[in-house]
Amino acid sequence: MNDRWAVAATDAGGALLVPLGRDGRPAGDVREEPDLAQAIRSRPEVGRWVWRSTVEIYPRLLAAGVRVERCYDVEDAEALLLGHEGRHGEPHSAAAAWARLHDRAVPPDPPQRAAEPGSQSSLFEPQPVRVPFDDLLEVYADQCRRHAAAEHPHRMRLLTAAESAGMLVAAEMNGAGLPWRADVHRELLDELLGERYAGGGEPRRLAELTDKVSAAFGRRVRPELPADVIKAFGQAGIKIKSTRRWEIEGLGHPAVEPLITHKKLYRIYTAHGWGWLQDWVRDGRFRPQYLPGGTITGRWVTNGGGALQIPKVIRRAVIADPGWRLVVADADQMEPRVLAAISRDPGLMEVAGQPGDLYKAVSDRAFAGDRDMAKLAVLGAVYGQTSGDGLKNLAALRRRFPRAVAYVDDAARAGEEQRLVRTWLGRTCPPAAGSGDGEEAGIPQEAATQEPGRDPAAGGEFTPGYASTNARARGRFTRNFVVQGSAADWALLMMAALRQSLTTAGLRAELVFFQHDEVIVHCPADEADTVAGAIRAAGDLAGRVAFGETPVRFPFTTAIVECYADAK
């Protein structure tokens, strides 16, 4: 039942296959079969399929109607293992891994391309670096050894297995698609933005708002150009540094109100307007291309379509098929619960072990019942807030929950000292990649090569404190990394458990959306309650599998709705 087999697609549409032993080495002869999908379909007893790349092989299987229970994605695992070993930048293709084993020249990874809108069964993938099947098998056996050498081998195996499961989920969600009513979306755009003029250009309401802004300034102003707006305010005797909404609000100028309305609508027009609809919605489905582990912390990203930033108003277009429902489930206060589990702080675990509002419980213990203050303190601890009130609240938090605060403080210090920092399962933060942009986050060595006065992080001024400023920024990053990243670990396991239980229950329900701490399942109306139960069970199971036995619970707020916008 837990048998592992390795498989690779051949150019002719066939397959190379071999059973694997406990040590990860082949336990039989390699065989070749003419039909890849049939080769998989005819071996339901295989517990886990080991292959080079899920993105390469799985959409083809899905198109042929074949689902697999588990897989192991060698190239994804290679990236995670390299990171764990502190070798983040190195190419992670199987061919590169093989070359490293044999001291050969290591081929670089191919560059990433932009996604093609609307692609259905073929997930985005960079041109693969081809690798012979025997070499792939050798790389896999070596990866088994490297898991054993990890800081926590069991957790590392869990991490690569979980992210491989995420790869399956991502491919299946791309196949299913999020139900999307283009007609409702168009009505929404007409209502919000007004009609488009025949000759093109801005829709009516945007044009009207531009006119109002111009009238308020007494000259022609284009609200979408920050430089133009700053200049116009300057001429009106108001100095502003930027045109961000929070800076403009409350200026007491007649241009403010139409300007802010314009910002909101312009955003919808450019990011989720008619063009987006044309590009991304086909046959009643929105099919984003998810990239599990696309960020340093392990959160997913999508490649094109902006699926993780769907504005709240646009969610009115997400409507279940007739007779079906959307089960929308949002994990309650995921990050503080994860912090409780990874820090093993007794007080915070107790709070996170009870149903109900976690921030309220924290406030009862440490903030005299002030829930808002408690929430700010917890988020401040996770984000590294440094302002006055934040520090005061942090002190109160530290008195009641010392291990939890110490855990993130340690992560921050490790980051400042350029040490490796890991999530609970072992995803590892690159030692010098700060806020995700290696240039700007800069490490001290890089800073030393900068010309004084041309330092981008210092606003063009020479600052002797540059390195320490950067170290602090990195500390904030790693402080957040251990919590957000461990939460992503949990979310992967939750998705894997949910996928598994939906399948074994024999439901028609499909996972159709995932966004950090939220899932949507599309299902026939009479399955909705069962699905909601499966989600709850998956959350708690993931908590136990990821973090071991702790009192911490991972509840969801669940809504069974026909329209996504009605979920909150």
Added chain:
DNA sequence: AGTCCTCACCGG
């Protein structure tokens, strides 16, 4: 003509 950067918004 293509590439890269900044800005400001969206989501968590």
Added chain:
DNA sequence: AACTCCGGTGAGGACT
């Protein structure tokens, strides 16, 4: 009250 952590997105404009 301030705008801290993680990302994607397009437009516009500067650059090669």
